[in-house]
Amino acid sequence: MPLTADQITRFLKSVHPYDALPEDALAALVPQFEPWAVEQDFPVYDLGDRLHGVFIVYEGKIEVRDDNDVVVSHLGVRNSFGERGLMRDGIAVTSARAETSSVLLVLPSGPFRKLVDTYDVARKFFDRTRSDRPQERSLTTTLVDTLMAHDPVTCAPDATVQDAARLMRDRGISSLCVMQDNALTGFLTIRDLSGKVLAEGRPVDTPVSDIMARDLLTLPPTAIGSDVLHAMMEHRIGHIPIVQGNKLVGVVTQTDLTRFQAVSSAELVGEIAHAATVADMAKVTARIPQLLVQLVAGGNRHEVVTRLITDIADTVTRRLLAMAEATLGPAPVPYLWLACGSQGRQEQTGVSDQDNCLVLHDDVTPEQMPYFADLAKIVSDGLDVCGYFYCPGDMMATNPRWCQPVRVWRDYFARWIAKPDPEAQMLASVMFDLRPIGGDESLFTGLQSGTLKAASKNSIFVAHMISNSLKHTPPLGLLRGFATIRSGENRNTLDMKHNGVVPVVDLARIYALQGQLTEANTRARLKAAEGAGVLSPSGARDLLDAYDLIAESRLDHQVARVKAGEKPDNFLAPTDLSDFERSHLRDAFVVVKTLQSALGHGKGMLG
CATH class of the missing domain: 3.30.460.10 (Beta Polymerase, domain 2)
Structure with missing residues (x-):
């Protein structure tokens, strides 16, 4: 399929990390890409083949399989694959075939290695994504706190097995933690009910304490996923309570591990x-x-x-x-x-x-x-x-x-x-x-x-856009504090969307307008603004660092809510942060406020 340089350029600007490259670097890289048109079921490469380039899906779908011939991923438009092979002496550690008629962009190994060696954004991206790597390896770096159910269902030792069975049925779970005086004293599973009650013909009013497991294997929330997996395999169990000190804080099941890996x-x-x-x-x-x-x-x-x-x-x-x-x-x-x-x-x-x-x-x-x-x-x-x-x-x-x-x-x-x-x-x-x-x-x-x-040539329009962009301000209060929401259901929290990331989003949009930059992504806009001279190198570095910290804090808050069984939102309570975290988050807001002030006083070109 013939593709013009302009088509490839537009496409790459929508694909990370190429969208974050300087314009001249991207322009130099585009001629290096070779378009491949492949038919359905075409073997792009096989396990053990020597790879001569990294692939990007321009059109169609690609299936990647590991060395056990198990499907690792189904890749679509803008997905990359093959890079891990190039990072391991050029030998393919997976196989890939076209699920449908497809068009691929192939970047030869020479330009690819130069790209990774030259630009941090490319090196970090390809090192992190590893899209053709089996996903189970992530268990070796994932804390149990991420995997476990944080609000385990409990019952008392004198509860009947019928009550326990009904509780498991109604809650859609396969185990119960047995608690007495706020201490974990036993553990009950569906397997216990079937093997010790139903199979032995015990009455339904048998107390849970008669059949529960007492010698419990527990792990702390600082354990990692592989610790759980190894313990389950060694002891032939499917549930592990997570205990911090003497307090029950969660439960991990085989289903949790399977869901995480999937x-x-x-x-x-x-x-x-x-x-x-x-x-x-x-x-x-x-x-x-x-x-x-x-x-x-x-x-x-x-x-x-x-x-x-x-x-x-x-x-x-x-x-x-x-x-x-x-x-x-x-x-x-x-x-x-x-x-x-x-x-x-x-x-x-x-x-x-x-x-x-x-x-x-x-x-x-x-x-x-x-x-x-x-x-x-x-x-x-x-x-x-x-x-x-x-x-x-x-x-x-x-x-x-x-x-x-x-x-x-x-x-x-x-x-x-x-x-x-x-x-x-x-x-x-x-x-x-x-x-x-x-x-x-x-x-x-x-x-x-x-x-x-x-738009960029109309100074009145740009001035109005700048004024509009300054309406969202970072939540800075007096005496090095935060200006939290004063009333309502989100009282005493920071709105990490409208007062956190949005002020940076607005700044980046203005810089893109001033420089006639076509990027839409905020980080890409800030990098492009630096390359175009709209934003100074020091201003770009400070604003990128501030934006990264604010955006990461927002995501961390959303993850904490998900792990607590709540819906993610954007309202972060400063009291949930350590003194160190509060100090750095406030510093990030100060950077954004400073750049807003510079833009408002007509110094946006210097940042």
Whole structure:
């Protein structure tokens, strides 16, 4: 398949870590890529082959298998594979074949090694992702605290076995911790009920204390996943209580280990891509919180975690588009579904609403518009079922205002730029984060570049956008304290979205506007702004470090809530942090406030 340098460049700008490379480095790298068109079932490489390059899926699907011929992952568009082989003397440690007719971009081993040796972002990415490595190795680095159920179900020793059985049935669990005077005295499993009660014909009012296990093997929450696995294998048990001091803090089961090993972004993407119904997809997306826990526990940086989670939302959207077309028939004219907000920036976390729009070909007629209204409803309703709730501000393709031909969109942007009233500033801020998800991407290319050029040249519009971006301020109080929320259900917490990451997101958007930069991702924008001279090297370093700390703190908070059996949110209580953590988080907010002040006083170019 012939691909132009411009097509490859646009594609790589949507793929990490290439999107974080300096413009000149990316331009030099693009000619090194070799497009491969392969048919279904084509063996890309076999186990033990000498690899001569790393692969990126431009189009289609690839299946990767390990040395036991077990499927490790199903890879789709933008996924890389083969890099671990190149990092191990060039010998393939997996095999790969095309699940469908596919187009691959191949970066030869020489340029690949130079890329990894030259740029930290590439070295860190390929060292961390290891997409063709069996996932079970992560148990050797994962704390039990991440794996265990944090609120184990208990019963008293004098409870009857019938009561215990009913409790297990009603709670959908396979074991109970037996507690007396707040101390763990025994453990009961379904196997005990079947083997010691049912098989021996004991009465249903037999006390639990007669059949429970008493000599218990326990582990502390500082143990790692492999400790649990080894203990289970050695002692032939399927449940291990987790005890800190004399206090029961959790339970780990074989099911917990299996679930942890099974959850990966590639696995979820593969299941969604082949889901038959919206309900099937919703069951998959319900596992995103556990994926969040696993990714953070594995030491992945926030930009890797949010990108992988966003990939799942992208796949859900494309699957829903395919379902809509299967129901409604082929689209009457070309269209493009775009995401904005956190999905557009590839920065989704464990809690996200949907922000999207439709750009239609200018040939669309009024008689054809109902087709796209129906398509938008099918997709938007499906996203809501899958956990991406409706946008409170109705920034969705179901709103006729955001389902329009290219010419209308061009007029929208022209009017917002010419008359930057508050609504125009808000809408422009949202729409500058647009990213194509499914459909004809050519509908967006000229629209984006033309809008950026016109907007950057209108000093009044830029000034209004700067003013609008400074409305979200870091939560800094007097005397080195935090300004927490004063009332309501989130009282005494920090809003790590609107007062945490959003101020940096807004700054990065302004820098991108000033430099006519097409990147949507916040980190990529900051790096590009430094490369374009919009942001000084020292300003870029400080802001990137501050953003990383704020974003990591937000993810850590969401993970803590998931592990506690709660829904992830953005409201962090400073009292949950150590003095050290509070001090560094406040320093990060000070950096953001300083950059905001510089921008507000016309010093944004120097940062």
